[in-house]
Amino acid sequence: MKKTRLILEDGTSYEGYSFGSKQSTSGEVVFNTGMVGYPESLTDPSYKGQILILTYPLIGNYGVPKNDFDKHGIDKNFESDKIHVSGLIISDYSKEQSHWKCEKSLSKWMEEEGVPGIYGIDTRALTKKIREKGVMLGKIVVDKDVKLYDPNQKNLVSTVSCPKKIVYNHGKKLKILLVDCGVKNHIIWNFVKRDVTVIRVPWDHNFLDEDYDGLFISNGPGDPKMCKETIANIKQALKKKKPVWGICLGNQLLALASGADTYKLKYGHRAQNQPCIDVGTNRCYITSQNHGFAVDEKKLKKDWKPWFRNANDGTNEGIRHKTKPFFSVQFHPEAMPGPKDTEFLFDKFLEVVKEHKK
């Protein structure tokens, strides 16, 4: 049991024990209240630069599975090809694990990926602190001390986007152009499962000349305003009238492209139990979320309207154009981890694309 410290930007310090990699790390400390799905969360590119607190205290129970690639080369057990969080903070680490799919322990995996973890922390007290004071920088110091690092100063999207164009499921009737700002595997999987071709392009790729039927803007890390090139491209795309859909960061980018604004939430939404109301109806969906920025609904242009709203705090969870096929959601319909109640939005988008193609 190697003692380790977690030090926050306000100077507070917590003692715990080390697991995973023995390197020290620094980043923005955020929390997620989901009770399952650490392999999925840790590989979610939207966590780039962040140290993640899991509020559920017992972690590592079912270990880590091996890769499971489908015929398109999409790994169904993870959301990308590596761990993206900078560090993991938990209360109780299960050194022994049990699951028929388990290949190795969480600690071993994190060690292999060079990601440190700390356990034995009062994660509830820590979460309350972040809730009260807002997200803050922090570091896990295992051996050598490191400087506090602020990931938000950087264009994080550029570090997680694919370097070049990749096409999945060639030659299908419908072609979706997917702007990769740090896309999760299950978003791609949800498209190819529905028998469409996915053209995945880097975040700053000028896609306007690509041959596609519908445009999709992915999730991704950090401040949306860093993605100037993507916003500019979307602005052009909105003139073309082809259907556009975005998820998470995609929601914020679409909003910015439409002329609205975004802002940073005090401590974000990272959970699997966020209720979102379809505005103007009685329907409420339980959604999976992971975002620190939100769309400012008050600044929506007159052609746009809110689509979904968070039932807990009233923040925007999706927008849509009043007449054109442009819409986006702040939550994650692909889930992973989380509930799949809104997976039908993939069908909905593809219906619109199909309709529009006629």
Add this chain to the structure above:
Amino acid sequence: MKVNKVIILGSGALKIGEAGEFDYSGSQAIKALKEERIKTVLVNPNIATVQTSKGLADKVYFLPVTPYFVEKIIKKEKPDGILLSFGGQTALNCGVELYKKGVLKKNNVKVLGTPVESIIATEDREIFVKKLDEVGLLTPKSKAVKAVSDALKTAKKIGYPVMIRSAYALGGLGSGVVKDEKHMKDAVSKALSASPQILVEEYLGGWKEVEYEVVRDRADNCITVCNMENFDPLGIHTGESIVVAPSQTLNNHEYHKLRKISINAIRHLGIVGECNIQYALDPDSDEYRIIEVNARLSRSSALASKATGYPLAFVAAKLALGKLLTQIKNSITKKTMACFEPALDYVVVKIPRWDLKKFKGVSKRIGSGMKSVGEVMSIGRKFEEALQKAIRMLGIGAIGLVANGNYSFKNLDEELKRPTDERVFAVARAIEKGYSVDKIFDMTKIDKWFLYKIKNIVELKKEINGKNLGYIKKELMIDLKQKGFSDEQISVLANSTEENVRKKRNIYKIHPVVKQIDTLAAEYPAKTNYLYLTFNGNEDDVKFDNRKSVAVLGGGPYRIGSSVEFDWCCVSSVLTAKKVGYKTIMINFNPETVSTDYDICDRLYFDELSFESVYEINRKEKPNGFIISMGGQIPNNLALPMEKEGINVLGTSPKSIDNAEDRYKFSKLLDELEIDQPEWKELKSLTEAKSFAKKVGYPVLIRPSYVLSGSAMNVASDEEDLVNYLKQASDVSKKHPVVITKFLLGAKEIEIDAVAKNGELLAYAISEHIENAGVHSGDATLVFPPQKTYLETIRRIKTITKQLTRKLKITGPFNIQFLAKNNEIKIIELNLRASRSFPFVSKILKLDMIELATKAILNEKVHKAKKSIFEIDYVGVKMSQFSFTRLAGADPITGVEMASTGEVGCFGDDVEEAYLKSLISTGVKLPEKNILVSISGDENRYEIIDSIKKLKEQGFDIFATQNTHNFYNMYGIKTKKLHKIHEKKEPNILTYMKKGKIELVISIPRLNLKDEAKSDTYLIRRLAADYSIHIVNNIQLIKILTDSLTNKNMEDLEILNWDDY
């Protein structure tokens, strides 16, 4: 949809499979309806419940929840809506029957919430399987059958072993795994006798068992509030399993796949409100099966409510009224809304509480039928912590998972493979003995994750076992406390005392922190007052203020002798303290209770009722004092240790409590005061005991101190008994004396429940038992006000009570039990706490004696009660509910050790009316034609000859065993002879019972029960229990039953509500 008046069906008496959880759900429903200004009419004969208290429902009918009575109430009350899903299977079955009979339609009563069609679809397996198949959801391969031959054919096709289940049965009654054809015939015919249809299905032993609690509104919003995983794999009823929430061994894919299936299933079934769905999940693949859906509030939903803080029953009631999830507030955070899924940041462990030692002859094996009588729930931030806490909460003498002296297993392998109620201890023992996790897994199929955690506990034990306290440095102490070791447990292992461990902890500054249950894992600020203690944390969630406050210690797990009645006392006490201006703190850990509802007290500590946790809570909260006289024996036993530590115990002084609880001191005190008592002797040596018994003559009664419900209390009828029982008694009551008293035959038993302040009697209620002494007061039938007790006796009881009240300077509730014979009265015991009859007498008297007692305890101004029993012109009868049908092998007989699991209480103009209402309320069908009589001894036969004559005159056909038959025929009473079972000749008792030809069994055993286990009369009684035939085995009960059947018919049972009396 607008309704103005709603009838709510309760669940009746607590029984195995249907216990206190429905008091919680019914109370919540009433509160939800009241908030909408809807008039509420409650039908529930369970007089000890909170839901039947003043201030909740507008009208309460203490009447049986059967179609006959409910129809009459509907006609009288003319409600426009009915709630069926808050009173367990009893209410649901009653509702379905009313629906099928067209009663609801005819009277324009709308079923609120889940439509009856949907309920039927979940209850009838054939429809259920078909419905789920329509949407591609998997259920175990199975077939519903109505005949034995069909069952055998199906079983062959599926392949043995198979599982059989009966439809419409609570708690898995009549369910079981059948290994081969030979056993199949037997099991099927038994199950078919209890239910018209049974199910034969594929056996999924070893699969994980997982449950989800699902909520849906009429706009199709559908959420899962909680998922739970059974520690014990499939094959053990979920009510018999250790359950954890949330699931621990499911990954994201499994968790959310099953969640999604739950929602699909519930939408397709059309449920509106709350339901529970149970799964089998293959531990080696992605396969799953849906086991069942309960379209009502259940034990699991009560557990889920307490585990998450999400008020399921309250929300379900609102949804039944047509509200939407999006229109209901989250009452925990008060900021967010009810349409969300709680995120937990702790782990919850539920363990069932069995009481199998109370029954002679019962098998200790656990399986697919329920045997447990209650449960505990613990909260921690490590599994090890929660598990060890929960084990202590059981109150079975275990001080944690390890370090218990009293668990040894003759055949450990057998214990692991074929579990009993002690399985979890067997697992720990196996690890201690060096069994590998793999080996234990092979034998138990308990997921290895749980086994690894148990191993962690065992290893920590080994680390300190046999060492001394000095060995335990700060870091090790933290580790021990974080893994749930109590001070006492550490002291046993490290050769120290609890006090010294605590001192050491104080030096190290190791204390638990107080954490909130807030439903959102701290994501939003919550106003919640729902708290627990954990050593896995360094910061309290709440602040402590100096407000005038009082803490009430709860009753702990429901078990035989201590159940909902003590919860009623706790709730009434807390509400009173609140009313007179105190900040109230409640400590309890029973998930089936109302006292643990977040809206009862100002601060709820869902935690152990141990000295250690009381000490820690006192350290933080510093209340003005603790009320320990409401929760029964557990808090009562803490009086002395608390006083010793300087914690303020309110009410009667701990010294007085000790004088009453310690049998030796108490008997001496009575001698001093010259109050008569049965001849007694403290046990010092066996020889002395023997000579005392010889002197006063057998039978003698053996009585340990500081126990409730007559635990280890026994009647010895000879020397051999005496030796055996004395050993048992001194095992139970190690620290306190055991006393032997003369057992009086043929005496009448009378009780007084009373309230005093500073030695002055304020109010009292005297009630009499129908049964003669010898039947435990918790099993006996109580009549209040007494109908057969002489005025002079009552006067003398009052005098003695006043004498004791003064002497012990009693403040608060208390109860005294007396024997009356030949104009003499003798005291048998005094309890300086609320007794189980307090709610009964309070409700009959319409005077809340606990409210009065609490005021007295808090030194508020109180007046002597003006009401007296002589002003009551009606009668209340409290009757016990037994659950023998579920306890295979147990001898369904009453004695000095309590055996009933619940009670009902009904009103009547006379004792016979109240008696019959109570009898029907306990699930008894009154006989119409055939009665079996089997009596030992001519004396007994003669004693009830008039009763038999009356029954005959009423037109009943009396069947009798050989000697009984001969005896009555000699007196000219024509009976029909049936052969005893072992005679294997027709007409045989067995055939008659199997074919349902016997409706009532009258059976009097010999007093000496030693050889009863193998006797024919035992077999008759047991068969009666197996086939759910009412059995009477007490002479006084036979008399009142015959008198009632002779003098009354159904029309005489008046449909009156509480206020009508």
